[in-house]
Amino acid sequence: MKKRLLSLLLAAGMTISLAFPAYADEESDLKQQKAAAEAQLNAAQDSVNALAAQQQAIQSQISDLNADIVDLMVQIDEAQADIDTTQAQIDTTQGKIEETEDQIDAKENEIQDTKRELKQAETDRDQQYEDMAKRVQYFYENGGKNWATSLLESKDMTSFFNKSTYADELQTTDRQAQKQLEATVAQVTKLEADLQDQKAQLVSTKDQLSEQKNQLSQQKDQLSAQKAALDDQNADLQNQLNEKKAADANYSSQIATARSQAKQISSLIRQQQERLNQIEEEKREAARRAAEEAARREAARQEAARQEAARQEAARQEESSRETARRAAASEESVSRSTENDEDTAGSYSTGSSQAEEVEEAAAAPSGGGSGSAIVSYAEQFLGNPYVWGGSSLTHGADCSHFVWLVLRDTIGYSGGYTTSGGWASRGEPVSSLAAAQAGDVIVYSGHVAIYDGNGMIVEAKGSRYGITHDRRADCKSIVAIRRFV
Secondary structure (H helix, E strand, C coil), rough: HHCCCCCCCCHHHHHHHHHHHHHHHHHHHHHHHHHHHHHHHHHHHHHHHHHHHHHHHHHHHHHHHHHHHHHHHHHHHHHHHHHHHHHHHHHHHHHHHHHHHHHHHHHHHHHHHHHHHHHHHHHHHHHHHHHHHHHHHHHHHCCHHHHHHHHCCCHHHHHHHHHHHHHHHHHHHHHHHHHHHHHHHHHHHHHHHHHHHHHHHHHHHHHHHHHHHHHHHHHHHHHHHHHHHHHHHHHHHHHHHHHHHHHHHHHHHHHHHHHHHHHHHHHHHHHHHHHHHHHHHHHHHHHHHHHHHHHHHHHHHHHHHHHHHHHHHHHHHHHHHHHHHHHHHHHHHHHHHHHHHHHHHHHHHHHHHHHCCCCCCCCCCCCCCCCCHHHHHHHHCCCCCEEEECEEEEECCCCCCHHHHHHHHHCCCCCCCCCCCCCHHHCCCECCCCCCCCCCCCEHHHHHEEEEEECCCCEEEEEEEEEEEEEEEEECEEEEEEEECC
C-alpha cells in the first residue's frame, strides 16, 4: 500500500513538473524583456532629464536676450527721442533763419525806399538852393538901384516898407527852407545808415543761425548713426532670440518624444509585470489542481483497496475452520495496513491543502483633494525657485501664469489648460472684492497673476530678479479680478 501511495504521489509531482516548464520559459523571457524595458525606461528618463537641463539653459539664455532686447529698445527709443528733439530744433532754427531772411528783405526794401527819399531830398535841397541863389543873384545885381527905385516907385512910405519887408522875408524863408532840406537830407542819410546797420545785424544773426543749424544737422546725423547701430544690434539680438526659441521648441519636441517613449515603455513594463503576476497565479492554480487530482486518485485507490479487502474477507470466511485462526490473523493484519494507509492519506491531503493556500496583497491607490489652504501650502514649497519667462517648471523655473496653472493642476486637478495672466480673469468663479477673498483664490493684476494666501499676502512668481516669493501684499498693485477655483 505504501509503495502504491508513493507511486501515485510521484505521478502527481510529475504532472505538476510537466505543467511548469512552459511557464518557466515564458516567465524567464518576460523577466529578461522587462529588465531590458526598465533599462530603456531609465535611459529615456535620463534623456528627458538631460534635455530638460539643456532646455532650461536655453530658456535662461532666452530670458537674458529678452532683457537685453528690452534695454536696447529703451536706448533706441531714447535715441529716436533725441533725433526728434534735434529735428525740432533744426526746424525751429530754420524757421528763425527764414524769419530773419524776411526781415533782411524788409530792411533792404526800407533801405531802397530811404535811398529814393534821400535822392528826392537832395534834389529838393539842390533845387531850393539853386532857386535861392538865383533870387540872391537878382537882388545883388539890382542892388544899386533897389532902394532909390523902390522909394521913387512907391506911392508912399508904407508901400516902400512893404516891398522892403517882403524882400527880407523872402530871404529868411529861403534860408529856413534850405536848413530844413539840409536837416531832411541828414535825417534820411542817418536813417539809411541805421537801416544798413540793422541789415548787417540781421545778416550776422542769419549766419549764426545757419551755423547753429549745421551743428544741429551734424548732431542729428551722429544720433541717426547711433540709432542705426542700435537697430543693427537689435536685429542681431532678435536673430539670436529666434534661434534660441527654435532650439527651445526643438528641445520641447524631443522631450515630448522621449516622454512618449517612456510612457510606452512604462505601459509595456506594466503589461509584462501583469503577465508575470498572472503566470504566478496560474502556477499556484496548477499546483492546487494537481494536488486536488492526486488527492482524488488516492481516495479512489483507498476505496478500491477497501473493496478488495472486503472481498478477500468473504473468501477467507468460506475456508475451512482449520484456517479460521489464520484468516483471523490475516484479517487483523489487513485492518492494520488499512489503518496505516488512512494515516498516510490524511497526511497527503494536509500537504495538498497547504499548497493551495495563498494570500495576495492589495495596494490602495492614494486619494486626495484640494482646498484653498492646500493650494497655498503646495505653492509655498517652491519659494526661492527661479522665475523663468515662458518657463513651465515649478522646480527649474516658471513665469507667473505657468506658476498658478501648475499649482492648481497639481493640487485640485485643474484641467482648464494653460492661459496667460490676462486669461485668468475669465476662469473660475468671480469674487466680489479682496475683503471677500479666501486662501487659494487667484488674483489678476494688469500683466500679472498670483495666489492669495488668505492673510493679505500673495504667493507669486515675482520676476527674474526675485524668483518665487511670498513677500508682497495682495493690494500692492491695482487688482483687475479675483477668481475662485475651489
